[in-house]
Amino acid sequence: MLLLQTAFVLSCIGAFRDPVPHRIPLAITVPTTQIADDAFYQLALLPGEPVNPLRVTDEAAAVDQIHSRQVDGALVLSRSGNEDLLLVAGGAGPLLAKELATHVIVSERRQGRTVRVQDVVPIAPGDKRLLSSFSLVVGWCFGGILCGSVQAWGAGRRPAGSRASVTTGVLLTYSVVAGLLGSLVARTLLNAVPGEFWALWALGSLLVLAVGALTFALYELAGALGIGLALLLVVVLGVPSSGGVYPTELLPTFWRAVGPSLPPGAGVDAVRSIAYFHGAGAGGPLRALSAWAAGCAAVILLSGGLASRVRPPAPQTGRRP
Incomplete structure (x- = not known):
């Protein structure tokens, strides 16, 4: 830590x-x-x-x-x-x-x-310096890490054969609800982030799913160390390079290079596209998030299937006749 x-x-x-x-x-x-x-x-x-x-x-x-x-x-x-x-x-x-x-x-x-x-594209009154948009993305990323970590903590208590499917189902359900609640707070309740509500909801769900799946997939590959790797990618590298504090064009070379491909950077860029440009320019960030979500979900499913095959049979405790 x-x-x-x-x-x-x-x-x-x-x-x-x-x-x-x-x-x-x-x-x-x-x-x-x-x-x-x-x-x-x-x-x-x-x-x-x-x-x-x-x-x-x-x-x-x-x-x-x-x-x-x-x-x-x-x-x-x-x-x-x-x-x-x-x-x-x-x-x-x-x-x-x-x-x-x-x-x-x-x-x-x-x-x-x-x-x-x-x-010609002024900022909404409730989104000064685009901090509301940035905060929404950070909140969604935090929720994804939290959900993935909780699933990792409970993974050992589940049967190996059903662990992958249960985890994937929980991540999907949580992502949809988290995307909805974040959009309701930022768009409807506080009127801070403009843009199409349904588009924000879909983006939030995809972002939470990508980060949650990344967290659990790294746990499957590296154990407890995987949670630290997820924090390294999403928080340590992802948040400073996301463009939420300083735009990507103002960042040093390393952060400018890695930011758009990491979930926070893709999320910030997509939120701005939806909120202020009617979705223009959101294609690249959405493809990046989809690749993270699909790739990490595949790792979860494959590792779960492998675990169920290699798990040794339960020992026989009863007496032979």
Whole structure:
């Protein structure tokens, strides 16, 4: 436990101590070739590559790419005059929008231009800094670990032949109820996380199932050590790299690389897609969670079947006639 605690402190501090933007995708409209080229190259040559500029035809195309989560913002260059328009998406992360605006403003000043910032995907009043969305995901992950750990604790009391099927059934039932209750609290009771209720419920159920199945599958493979491995993946590595505190584009290389593939990161990304982008961009995170759930469920079922085959017969205590 001390090792996990120390590792969690190390992971959090390592991820959060120096947030630096890295290649934030930004659409740039093309009113005239000269202006577009100047803006494009000024942004592309910023030290550290904080912005990844991409050309689009007009403002409508730029807005469409923001809402489809292909880019995190758009610089709409003025056809006449020196004042441009920067479109940002607070729903993708307010810190991300702030960093994007900071670097665009610096680049525009170098060209003698000014920029006006407009948020086209504002955050819901009850989801300041997207902390309600992040808290919902953390709660679901905690529930999955708790359910998987309880199942592991009771696994030795069940017959080997039925352990896998009973555990899978309990995990499925718990996941559905946990997804429902989390959505009711966050979406209906507190009105903190917007988006389609049924989509949030389905996502929560899948996330809880993935984390619960991961916890029990690692227990089946490594015993009590497996619970620690689950905590390492989900809490120690998963929470700091999830993008819930700092957006993924602001994290150091290691956390930026592992975050989207771990359950917390996939959950945070999917919740934001459902809450603020009508589900756009949720496909990748949902596939990642489905892979975790299906792969770990397969491990549980296979290990349960193997255990029932290799378990020795009960000793005969009665006398022979």
